[in-house]
Amino acid sequence: xxxxxxxxxxxxxxxxxxxxxxxxxxxxxxxxxxDDVIVTALAYTRDGNVxxxxxxxxxxxxxxxxxxxxxVPEPAAxxxxxxxxxxxxSLPRRARALxxxxxxxxxxxxxxxxxxxxxxxxxxxxxxxxxYLRDRWRAEAIDAAQAMARSAQWPRAQAEAEIAHAVxxxxxxxxxxxxxxxxxxxGRQTRSTGILTMARSSRGEDFARQVDERLELxxxxxxxxxxxxxxxxxxxxxxxxxxxxxxxxxxxxxxGIKQTLQQHPNKAAS
Amino acid sequence: MQTxxxxxxxxxxxxxxxxxxxxxxxxxxxxxxxxxxxxxxVHRTVRVGGPRLSEVLATGRLxxxxxxxxxEAHCGIQRALYFFLxxxxxxxxxxxxxxxxxxxxxxxxxxxxxxxxxxxRHACPHDGAVxxxxxxxxxxxxxxLGFGQHALDFSAEYLASHFHSPxxxxxxxxxxxxxxxxxxxxxxxxxxxxxxxIEVQLGGDLALDAPHMRAIVLGQPDLLADIPDDLVGRxxxxxxxxxxxxxxxxxxxxxxxx
Numbered sequence: 341x342x343x344x345x346x347x348x349x350x351x352x353x354x355x356x357x358x359x360x361x362x363x364x365x366x367x368x369x370x371x372x373x374x375d376d377v378i379v380t381a382l383a384y385t386r387d388g389n390v391x392x393x394x395x396x397x398x399x400x401x402x403x404x405x406x407x408x409x410x411x412v413p414e415p416a417a418x419x420x421x422x423x424x425x426x427x428x429x430s431l432p433r434r435a436r437a438l439x440x441x442x443x444x445x446x447x448x449x450x451x452x453x454x455x456x457x458x459x460x461x462x463x464x465x466x467x468x469x470x471x472y473l474r475d476r477w478r479a480e481a482i483d484a485a486q487a488m489a490r491s492a493q494w495p496r497a498q499a500e501a502e503i504a505h506a507v508x509x510x511x512x513x514x515x516x517x518x519x520x521x522x523x524x525x526x527g528r529q530t531r532s533t534g535i536l537t538m539a540r541s542s543r544g545e546d547f548a549r550q551v552d553e554r555l556e557l558x559x560x561x562x563x564x565x566x567x568x569x570x571x572x573x574x575x576x577x578x579x580x581x582x583x584x585x586x587x588x589x590x591x592x593x594x595x596g597i598k599q600t601l602q603q604h605p606n607k608a609a610s
Numbered sequence: 611m612q613t614x615x616x617x618x619x620x621x622x623x624x625x626x627x628x629x630x631x632x633x634x635x636x637x638x639x640x641x642x643x644x645x646x647x648x649x650x651x652v653h654r655t656v657r658v659g660g661p662r663l664s665e666v667l668a669t670g671r672l673x674x675x676x677x678x679x680x681x682e683a684h685c686g687i688q689r690a691l692y693f694f695l696x697x698x699x700x701x702x703x704x705x706x707x708x709x710x711x712x713x714x715x716x717x718x719x720x721x722x723x724x725x726x727x728x729x730x731r732h733a734c735p736h737d738g739a740v741x742x743x744x745x746x747x748x749x750x751x752x753x754x755l756g757f758g759q760h761a762l763d764f765s766a767e768y769l770a771s772h773f774h775s776p777x778x779x780x781x782x783x784x785x786x787x788x789x790x791x792x793x794x795x796x797x798x799x800x801x802x803x804x805x806x807x808i809e810v811q812l813g814g815d816l817a818l819d820a821p822h823m824r825a826i827v828l829g830q831p832d833l834l835a836d837i838p839d840d841l842v843g844r845x846x847x848x849x850x851x852x853x854x855x856x857x858x859x860x861x862x863x864x865x866x867x868x
Contacts, residue, residue: 362836365832398658
């Protein structure tokens with residue numbers, strides 16, 4: 341049944357994500373309460389309400405005990421646009437991510453400690469900075485995955501690809517292609533091919549084709565003797581230290597690949 | 611436990627009293643049979659005292675537990691793993707498991723054309739004058755409990771005789787009614803579809819392996835990290851935030867399950 345509560349009256353009691361997860365990052369809708377009414381916060385309305393499916397106390401308890409939702413350690417007042425982001429210990433740049441959230445002004449509450457040292461962060465997603473941060477983290481993870489892959493550090497490249505997928509807003513063809521590539525190189529062929537099947541079942545044939553095309557391009561890129569290898573310090577440092585140089589190298593590399601593909605289309609197909 | 615013949619006879623008795631409904635059922639029968647063949651068993655692992663999702667994924671099994679109500683135990687159900695046939699009638703949870711109905715041929719099971727748990731609090735007879743105490747609920751359950759391997763055959767006739775279009779059985783919202791009153795006479799006190807959705811009680815565990823699983827629907831892409839390698843190919847990420855149930859229904863109605 342659909343429920344509706346006034347934001348001003350509502351208290352955050354939890355969120356719809358597992359308390360433990362292999363994912364370095366989880367994003368979850370909040371679960372809020374006012375008196376005996378519990379609602380999953382799917383939408384915030386302009387007139388100051390929060391809407392979503394309602395839960396009875398027994399169902400909420402069942403979600404908690406079966407590890408499909410988590411309770412926040414300290415109930416907090418609800419703010420329009422709020423959602424929970426979980427930064428797991430496996431997120432390598434976690435402290436910096438938290439600092440990013442603080443400085444961008446989207447943090448609604450000091451982070452709370454969840455299970456297995458996860459950091460529970462209440463974020464105001466109605467502010468563009470929240471989306472911008474996720475996009476930036478995704479781009480950084482993709483760049484790092486690319487750098488690791490180029491230097492054949494496949495387990496590290498896989499970890500970065502998993503971060504890119506986790507922080508991406510929705511299914512992202514590039515992140516999925518990187519996942520496939522890195523799983524392939526880490527000997528997890530079943531998972532790699534499974535990702536493409538998942539993409540097709542989830543978003544259709546066109547989306548799966550996009551993932552496949554990106555994967556082909558990545559394979560082609562990885563097979564090229566690239567400029568980046570001649571400057572390992574830059575490659576490892578990634579965009580955080582020298583973003584302009586990194587960006588320029590990427591442009592040069594992409595242009596070169598495009599031209600090569602145009603000149604030798606059979607290479608892309610092989 | 612009732613035979614398929616007995617259960618179908620009760621539906622047909624209902625049709626005999628309503629010619630318009632009987633005509634609709636006749637018209638729908640072929641479509642309903644076709645649809646019933648591809649209905650999966652839908653499980654949402656949310657039950658107080660049940661295993662945690664992480665344990666389910668780590669062990670690779672959905673574990674049958676004690677039945678939810680003493681009434682089921684009285685009917686001879688010793689262990690039960692609960693599913694709804696062909697719909698996501700249980701609305702909560704981060705994940706949904708869609709099992710192939712072929713498991714009903716291999717594992718002992720029972721079914722009812724309603725949620726057995728709803729008998730306790732959330733459902734009552736259409737006819738408010740009918741007594742509805744413990745004894746009546748016990749008798750009601752026993753009268754509508756079928757053998758699991760007959761669930762698909764039963765569902766074809768059930769869908770044909772309760773909906774103008776059989777696929778509406780799958781698509782109906784959480785709070786909705788069938789087009790014709792339920793032949794068993796049960797209704798939800800809150801209008802919840804669990805009063806008329808077909809529940810299957812599987813009598814044993816179910817391995818989360820490719821032959822059994824048709825799809826695993828995840829509410830969020832980030833949960834993919836928790837899925838074992840051999841099951842990733844069965845995963846479907848929900849179409850939008852918090853939309854697992856519509857995604858389940860899309861998969862069933864479009865036959866998009868790989």
